[in-house]
Amino acid sequence: MLNIFELQKELVCAALPSGLESRQATIIKNYAAHYCDEFYTDALGNLICHIKGPGKKIMFAAHMDVIGFMATFIDERGYIRFVPVGGHTPAYLIGATVRFENGICGCIQPDEKAKPGSTVLTDIMLQNLYIDIGAESYEDACSMVSVGMYATFATEPKMVADGNMMTPYADNLTSCAVLLSAMSEMVYPVNDVWCVFSVQEELGCRGAKVAANAIRPYMGIAIDLTRTGDTPSETDNLRMTVKLGGGPAIKIKDSSLICDKPVVEHLRACAVRSGIEYQDEVLLAGGTDASAMQRSREGTLSGAVSIPGRSIHSPGEIINISDAENAARLIAAAAKTEI
Ligand SMILES: [Zn+2]
Numbered sequence: 001m002l003n004i005f006e007l008q009k010e011l012v013c014a015a016l017p018s019g020l021e022s023r024q025a026t027i028i029k030n031y032a033a034h035y036c037d038e039f040y041t042d043a044l045g046n047l048i049c050h051i052k053g054p055g056k057k058i059m060f061a062a063h064m065d066v067i068g069f070m071a072t073f074i075d076e077r078g079y080i081r082f083v084p085v086g087g088h089t090p091a092y093l094i095g096a097t098v099r100f101e102n103g104i105c106g107c108i109q110p111d112e113k114a115k116p117g118s119t120v121l122t123d124i125m126l127q128n129l130y131i132d133i134g135a136e137s138y139e140d141a142c143s144m145v146s147v148g149m150y151a152t153f154a155t156e157p158k159m160v161a162d163g164n165m166m167t168p169y170a171d172n173l174t175s176c177a178v179l180l181s182a183m184s185e186m187v188y189p190v191n192d193v194w195c196v197f198s199v200q201e202e203l204g205c206r207g208a209k210v211a212a213n214a215i216r217p218y219m220g221i222a223i224d225l226t227r228t229g230d231t232p233s234e235t236d237n238l239r240m241t242v243k244l245g246g247g248p249a250i251k252i253k254d255s256s257l258i259c260d261k262p263v264v265e266h267l268r269a270c271a272v273r274s275g276i277e278y279q280d281e282v283l284l285a286g287g288t289d290a291s292a293m294q295r296s297r298e299g300t301l302s303g304a305v306s307i308p309g310r311s312i313h314s315p316g317e318i319i320n321i322s323d324a325e326n327a328a329r330l331i332a333a334a335a336k337t338e339i
Pocket of ligand 1: 063171172201224225
């Protein structure tokens with residue numbers, strides 16, 4: 001079993017947003033090469049790893065892209081406006097430190113319209129935010145950052161209370177670490193196993209669809225984060241039963257798919273047989289690569305294993321390391337148990 005926290009640290013430092021995943025792909029490839037028979041990268045950038053087995057094809061997909069920002073406009077004082085890459089909650093962003101792809105760091109700040117006191121927090125719009133890199137003029141800023149450059153959250157992963165990890169991009173670099181960890185346990189599987197580290201999930205599950213069309217799996221299982229119902233101010237009718245530390249979640253439904261029963265049953269049976277405590281997941285809003293696999297070609301039996309996470313898409317997502325480790329064990333069992 002690989003060390004999830006150390007892998008997360010390595011991946012977070014390198015990762016770039018959807019559309020430019022090559023840095024995290026290289027790190028993942030260096031690990032994956034030890035655990036598969038063959039691998040290749042397709043035209044879109046998906047990293048596809050094959051562990052040969054005699055049975056039916058099973059595809060696992062963990063998206064390796066992360067959400068981020070792209071510079072759109074630099075004003076005369078050197079402040080940088082941006083568009084989101086992937087889904088952002090503006091309230092999470094004020095004060096967040098970010099790092100451009102060339103290493104230049106900055107901080108997201110609100111303009112006059114979004115300053116506390118001039119409006120309520122929920123009214124903050126992304127267009128009221130800018131990045132301050134400390135430049136003193138347009139020319140100064142342009143010597144460091146150009147329009148079209150990507151930026152990501154620059155916060156470092158940390159271990160916090162109760163075996164929990166606080167980090168940006170648990171969604172979905174932690175799932176990549178989990179899939180790598182699972183691959184290290186998939187020696188001579190009975191199924192024909194395809195592990196895909198997909199691109200551009202945050203922009204609409206683009207990579208997994210292309211990969212599934214090429215692989216033509218019998219069954220597809222995504223690995224991603226899911227929300228929890230254990231944070232404050234959730235009203236009961238919007239609440240989820242999933243909680244941190246309760247084990248990996250087996251998805252039943254989210255807004256992008258109804259999971260196919262044979263997949264849910266396969267995962268539950270593997271969990272029970274391996275003595276892994278799991279949770280039932282109905283995610284109220286959000287989707288995963290499972291939906292792309294389900295709708296590939298003539299249709300694929302699809303489902304997902306989820307890692308419970310608080311404050312998803314914030315720079316301080318929190319997941320439980322044991323949940324992640326048990327997700328890896330469950331995925332390895334699902335690969336090795338006949339479908
Ligand atoms: Zn995700």
